[in-house]
Amino acid sequence: MNGFDLTILTFLTQHAFSAGLMTKTIKAIAGFYTFKGLVFIPILCWIWFKPHQHGEWDREVVIATLASGLLALVLGRLLAHYLPFRVRPIYNPDLHLHFPATEGEHELRFWSSFPSDHAMMWMSVATGIFLVSCRVGILAILYTAIFICAPRVYLGLHYPTDVIAGALIGVVVTYVMTSDFVRRPLAAPILRWIDKRPGLGYAMAFVLCFELVTQLDEVRILAQSVSKVVGHS
Template sequence: MNGFDSAIQEFLTRHAFTSEVVNHAIRTIADFSLFKGLFLVAILWWVWFRGGRRGAWEKEMVIATFVSGLLSLAAGRLLAHFLPFRPRPIYDPEVPFRFPLSGTTETILRTWSSFPSDHAMLWMSVSTGIFLVWRRIGIIAGIYTALVVCLVRVYLGLHYPTDILGGAVIGILITLAMTRDAVRPLYATPILRVMMRFPAPCYTLAFLFCFELVTQFDEIRMIGQSVHKVLDARQGGDPSLTVVGPSEAAARHN
């Protein structure tokens, strides 16, 4: 652990709340989708329907922000898979700090690399898109993401500060690239045109997409992993077909 991570985590653990109720509430905030992307997605829907002189441009920016968020989430998964494995602070025996509620953390997180934080990548990407369209609300969205989504994970020992910073920078850069005037019309304009022509099916799909984005596609991944385990078990002749349970899916929110 580098000096930067050590200094911040030492400060947080030294000033950690002693109340189990408060720490449990913080863990709940970290686990529940309600306290993560739902607030930010609702802002994007507000921007979409509020109208105005730049309505078409704003709608394109909303589309670009959602696309950027999806790319950020995918990039986060790929980087965590292909980069050298980094254990989470709460499971790293070399980290000399005791984190709140360490005993209740799901063990499935042991197998998930800490760097980069896909939460930071996704929701800082979305917050950046909001800022580009609606500056004052975007600042609030950025602060909310930094405190409620990112800092909470450092406090609980789910990520190092550099995991959060690295993920945030990548997510912001993806949004800045995908919302540029030279790039955005290449995909956002055709999508907007189709949505305006076929509103009923498109808004239905948009609602489903937003739901999955807020939950970070955990249920879809859970189904995919369940099918994969069943197929592996059948090929290996294993009569016990293990299915991923809800507790594992909830653990992967982190």
């Protein structure tokens, strides 16, 4: 445990947000999809449908941003699986800190804390928004830091360095995915396909946005259930 993480965790658990109502509010913010991805999807829709000042560039960035978010989520979970295991603060007895109990926290006991897939995914999306609109993007980045990353640190689900590293990786993923040599070959055929089949295209976009908001949680649960059934058969 480094001093940076310990100092912030000690401050949050012993000096900040001690009121019960504040703790319940933070739990709700951390647990509800409404306070996470559902905030960003309307912004991406606004970018998609607003009058184009840069031709198809805005829409290309939206496609690359959606791809970046999903890629960051998958990459985050792969890194957590293959990197050395890091126990989450809430399960680390060496910290001697008391964290608020969180619903469903038992499911995370065997998930490595590093890096934060929440920080990777939503900072990736916020970065894509920033590339189109600096003002809206700055708000999106601040929202990610305050309402997505910070609550998970306060609840003991991540160390500060988990979310910082995750956020930086998310930014890099979007930077690469929105670069000309990746964005254009990825987005151009998708845009042409949507122009030809807008009904099917927007229907699939809705499903993709839904999975982005829920962070593929139901897909993961379904895959785990199928794996258990196959394993016992």
